[in-house]
Amino acid sequence: MQGVLQYEENELLTAIAGKDTTAYAYLFDTYYNTLVYFSHSIIQDQHQAEDIATESLVKLWQSTARFESIGKLRGYLFTLARNASLNYQKYLRVRERNSHEISGQEEDAGIGIEALMAESDLMRLVYEEIARLPETYRQVVELLYLQDMSSADAAAQLGISMENLRQRKGRAIKELKTELLKKGLSNRFLSILFF
Numbered sequence: 001m002q003g004v005l006q007y008e009e010n011e012l013l014t015a016i017a018g019k020d021t022t023a024y025a026y027l028f029d030t031y032y033n034t035l036v037y038f039s040h041s042i043i044q045d046q047h048q049a050e051d052i053a054t055e056s057l058v059k060l061w062q063s064t065a066r067f068e069s070i071g072k073l074r075g076y077l078f079t080l081a082r083n084a085s086l087n088y089q090k091y092l093r094v095r096e097r098n099s100h101e102i103s104g105q106e107e108d109a110g111i112g113i114e115a116l117m118a119e120s121d122l123m124r125l126v127y128e129e130i131a132r133l134p135e136t137y138r139q140v141v142e143l144l145y146l147q148d149m150s151s152a153d154a155a156a157q158l159g160i161s162m163e164n165l166r167q168r169k170g171r172a173i174k175e176l177k178t179e180l181l182k183k184g185l186s187n188r189f190l191s192i193l194f195f
Helices: 009-017 021-043 047-061 068-131 135-146 151-158 162-180 189-195
Strands: none
Touching: 009 021, 009 068, 021 047, 021 068, 047 068, 068 135, 068 162, 135 151, 135 162, 151 162
């Protein structure tokens, strides 16, 4: 930048402590290219090195630290740039490792997602048929299978005998199987579902 003031060491440190914008312009002019080069030598990415240099200078500017010398200020800047560069490298390694893991899992996940979708469709059919059952049968199925209630508790809640509960359950399952078999569900799936 043309027109940026030159500073003596003590003047610069005082100006930085006072958040003088002309001191910031001087710091940017003085250290930006050096920080870019330094960061680029670590990460081999020009664009990211430029971002790191800018962020390091901004962090310096936002810092409340007071520096005893230009050497300490310079050391602080290079430490910021080094840490940011190393963090960026770590980020790249993690991203690469995760992308390998994810790409391996995507094939498995595709199969898993398809299975979950099919299972969801099947269960939707089952729930639709349960909802179509006569009230007395539907209540039994909901208590025993959807709420996982014991037979004794279901009979008590409905105010019926255990024998009556067994009869309703048998008729409900028979009706459900008949309707679900018509819709293409297998006997094996239904036996797993209801027994």
